[in-house]
Amino acid sequence: xxxxxxQAFWLMDGHxxxxxxxxxxxxxxLVGLALWSRHRRKVVIREQQRxxxxxxxxxxxSTPAAAATFSRIHPS
Amino acid sequence: xxxxxxxxxxxxxxxxxANRFMPWLFWLGLALLLGGLVWGLAFxxxxxxxGNSYRxxxxxxxxxxxxxxxYVMMAVAGVVTLVWRMKLAxxxxxxxxxxxxxxxxxxxxxxxxxxxxxxxxxxxxxxxxTSMLILxxxxxxxxxxxxxxxDEKSSARAVAVLVLVGVVNIPIIKYxxxxxxxxxxxxxxxxxxxxxxxxxxxxxxxxxxxxxxLLFGWLACLRMQTEILIRERRTRWVKDFVSTGGH
Amino acid sequence: xxxxxxxxxxxxAQVGTASAMWTVVRRDLKSSFxxxxxxxxxxxxxxxxxxxxxxGVSPEVSFLQRxxxxxxxxxxxxxxxxxxxxLFRHDFDDGxxxxxxxxxxxxxxxxxxxxLAHWLVTGLPLILLAPVLGIMLHLEGNSIAVLCLTxxxxxxxxxxxxxxxxxxxxxxxxxxVLLSLLIIPLYIPVLIFGTGTVAAAADGTPVGGYLALMAAxxxxxxxxxPFAAAAALRISLSNS
Numbered sequence: 421x422x423x424x425x426x427q428a429f430w431l432m433d434g435h436x437x438x439x440x441x442x443x444x445x446x447x448x449x450l451v452g453l454a455l456w457s458r459h460r461r462k463v464v465i466r467e468q469q470r471x472x473x474x475x476x477x478x479x480x481x482s483t484p485a486a487a488a489t490f491s492r493i494h495p496s
Numbered sequence: 497x498x499x500x501x502x503x504x505x506x507x508x509x510x511x512x513x514a515n516r517f518m519p520w521l522f523w524l525g526l527a528l529l530l531g532g533l534v535w536g537l538a539f540x541x542x543x544x545x546x547g548n549s550y551r552x553x554x555x556x557x558x559x560x561x562x563x564x565x566x567y568v569m570m571a572v573a574g575v576v577t578l579v580w581r582m583k584l585a586x587x588x589x590x591x592x593x594x595x596x597x598x599x600x601x602x603x604x605x606x607x608x609x610x611x612x613x614x615x616x617x618x619x620x621x622x623x624x625x626t627s628m629l630i631l632x633x634x635x636x637x638x639x640x641x642x643x644x645x646x647d648e649k650s651s652a653r654a655v656a657v658l659v660l661v662g663v664v665n666i667p668i669i670k671y672x673x674x675x676x677x678x679x680x681x682x683x684x685x686x687x688x689x690x691x692x693x694x695x696x697x698x699x700x701x702x703x704x705x706x707x708x709x710l711l712f713g714w715l716a717c718l719r720m721q722t723e724i725l726i727r728e729r730r731t732r733w734v735k736d737f738v739s740t741g742g743h
Numbered sequence: 744x745x746x747x748x749x750x751x752x753x754x755x756a757q758v759g760t761a762s763a764m765w766t767v768v769r770r771d772l773k774s775s776f777x778x779x780x781x782x783x784x785x786x787x788x789x790x791x792x793x794x795x796x797x798x799g800v801s802p803e804v805s806f807l808q809r810x811x812x813x814x815x816x817x818x819x820x821x822x823x824x825x826x827x828x829x830l831f832r833h834d835f836d837d838g839x840x841x842x843x844x845x846x847x848x849x850x851x852x853x854x855x856x857x858x859l860a861h862w863l864v865t866g867l868p869l870i871l872l873a874p875v876l877g878i879m880l881h882l883e884g885n886s887i888a889v890l891c892l893t894x895x896x897x898x899x900x901x902x903x904x905x906x907x908x909x910x911x912x913x914x915x916x917x918x919x920v921l922l923s924l925l926i927i928p929l930y931i932p933v934l935i936f937g938t939g940t941v942a943a944a945a946d947g948t949p950v951g952g953y954l955a956l957m958a959a960x961x962x963x964x965x966x967x968x969p970f971a972a973a974a975a976l977r978i979s980l981s982n983s
Contacts, residue, residue: 578974630928630931633924633927633928634928636924637921637924637925637928640921640924641911641912641921641925644912644915644916644917644921645915645982647982650978650979650981650982653978654911654975654978654982657907657911657971657974657975657978658907658911658925660971661904661907661929661971662928662929664967665928665929665932668932668960669928669931669932671932672931672932672935672936673935675935675936675939676935676939679939679942
């Protein structure tokens, strides 16, 4: 440990505000990025589930054959 | 070889692989980053010249380093997009650009706050900070161009062209900014240049760089998955995948 | 817009590349002389922006002498930026551009020709106007001469890089603002070396090396930018 006490660790010889602001903003930025990216994927999945449900309703419940006519395309 | 390449280009295949790798990337990256940061904050010795404010290095350097290498990665992906039309490559460019922009911003912010105790002012038109600022402009251009073009395919290719033009320019920009800097203010005190860093300082730095790299990998995978779901929404496998719960 | 554009039909398979380029240049010059407002706007803008600095900052001779070259360079850069939107816009709107893409001649050479025409109607007049403004900003004779030389080498680079941005943002709704955002960072090296060379000349340093470096930028831009702009044009056209 490079510091004698928790107090010294917090103050960092007067440089504490700068150091802690930087670390705070850095972590907030990363956490924000992570949460935002996860949220986006969740939103997209939910949106498509809703869309699928709507399509199924439009076609009637008993036509799984219609769903199978979607061509299976894997262009690469 | 080509078969492998095509498989690599298949979004479905990538989605599964990414799912398998992402927990590793996330937890390993988080552990390395936090380990490096705690080590750097609490255990690394004080710098004899700058005092404790130098501890910002453990986040400033990783962000700046990654911000620059993400742009280069995007350029490589841009070449792949334009030459081989590989789907995953253009997904990567779109997924990585906002992350790169945030990292560049973080590098700028930490650099400015570091400047206050070191130079006595928040902002100095120092060569490094200035080229970082220009890099931020380049990133923002990529992000905005990508979102301005609604057609997914041409959006990806236009962004690839822009990234390539940018990457050709980056060395020129760097060189000219350095020249400009010597012209206007000779020999300022550089933030990160040290004659030799003791191991107690560079090991935590290395850890946090590695950790941030892995976390970037995780973020890129996550965002590419999102892009895949949007772009392949009409295919069978996405419909199956979504209707089984999307996990 | 007039539906009949002169000289489009001339670019056919029998026409050689050089004469096709020449046709494009002549046609663009002709059509821009028909719309004199477009021709005059960047020049007036250049003049007015320069006027703002003595009014907004200080009319002191020492300030103007020190920052005059920078002011002129920034104003020239902005004026070029303003005119870039017209580079492909008219041809895009009336479909000429699609014809051009279909021509047997390589597209990047036609883009180069269009850029040359753009420079002739925007860059060149700026250079001719620069000495007048230089005198108004109390620059010394030597500085004015070097400034015009740097503009002569630098403004074609601005047009060439700008062509990439104009091609990328073609047909987008917020094209104009986005164009500036994409292009300004790429203009920075030209600006730095343009003003730096004038500053060096004012200090009495030999500027041959700097001018050579700027010429190297120009060569690089001539060889690479038309390719990028042509690729961007194809993408933008496939989009619409």
